[in-house]
Amino acid sequence: MANEAVGVEEQNHSITQSVSQRYAKAVTNGEQLCCPTGYNHEDLGKFIPEPVLKVSYGCGTPVGLSTVQSGEVVLDIGSGGGIDCFEASRKVGPQGRVIGIDMTDEMLALARTHAPAVAKNLGYPEPNVDFRKGFADAMPVGDDQVDLIISNCVINLAPDKKKVFREMFRVLRPGGRFTISDIVADQPIPNYLIHDKAKWGDCLSGALTIKDYWGGLRDAGFTGLHQVTGIPWRVIDGIHFVSVTLTGYKLASTFSTPSPAFATLTGPFSQVVDEMGTTFYRGKPQQIDVRTASLFALAPYKDRFIVAERPLPLSSQDSRTIAIYPEEAPCVWEGQFAVLTGPFLAVCDDDHHTYRCGEPLEICSKTFNVLQSPSYQPYFATINRAREGVTSEPVICGTSTGCC
């Protein structure tokens, strides 16, 4: 057993070394890597020097989502050349602070070199960004220090993600939150990719499934886990890699919500299971504890529940009730799969489907259309597993045929 643990540690160390060398080389060459972010380089170029923008290796825009508030302490895991840190520096203002952690000396050197110029361009008396050398799974940051954690295409590169998630929970203050962009896969990565060290640096070999990613964060203590954006990225050997940005909370340990409270699910789901394992039925009020009430006051739970001091039943005629039925038309199987991306562990729609968080479920054209509606959309990622289009015939389905 002890030998096995040493073996895993050695393997993890070797992956980390190979990833670090990869990024050291990339930053030295100014190579283009990973997927393009959605940051507006023209805007960032007003205060961030070109050499930093050139090595922007993220897969999302965690700082571009109005998540960063003035005066906050922000931590960026795997800060690279510093692009997200510098944008966060602008958003927190001179009263706020940003900490960037990276394991690669060459990345840290680039970021540190340009920090004074960024501060000057922003009109700050001195840089409010501190770049520290360290690992995502052993962060050089004290307990409960941080308001917001960001990260852009880094955690997939860490071999021991459970340790990273535990570290995130440790450094966040109670009431803090994270918004991270990363690459996930629609199915477990096979061994031949896991053992291909070169592909780790490409953000492929280390990708977790949504189920495992969310599960790891939940095990570390986070709640309210949900996807903010999801963009299909690459398909390799039938595996769909998706760039996601997700958010979650480290709830405070004391709550100001009055007790007792009741929550009524408004829809569009007919039924949901929340992260604590409690089932709610549309329109039926249910008593909730203070912790749940405080969680349901946050996005995206707050959009799906009415929380009140007294039970508030909702009839199907009530304008606050949302139900979306599939159109009365034949359905076509086009290769679409829907993945529930939280915060619920499971949900049911009005057409007999049960979706479980992180588990792709094949859906027909009618259901695909239902899930495009604005009240469903934030809770799902959809992928198309049909390789070159399909020629499936339309099928008439009803409650007895059970085709969808």
Ligand SMILES: C[S@@+](CC[C@H](N)C(=O)[O-])C[C@H]1O[C@@H](n2cnc3c(N)ncnc32)[C@H](O)[C@@H]1O
């Ligand atoms: C894909 S780049 C992203 C850099 C930056 N976030 C951006 O958006 O440009 C990954 C960065 O994470 C760093 N990194 C990878 N694994 C790490 C780990 N386990 N601990 C600390 N840094 C890590 C690498 O050195 C590299 O700078």
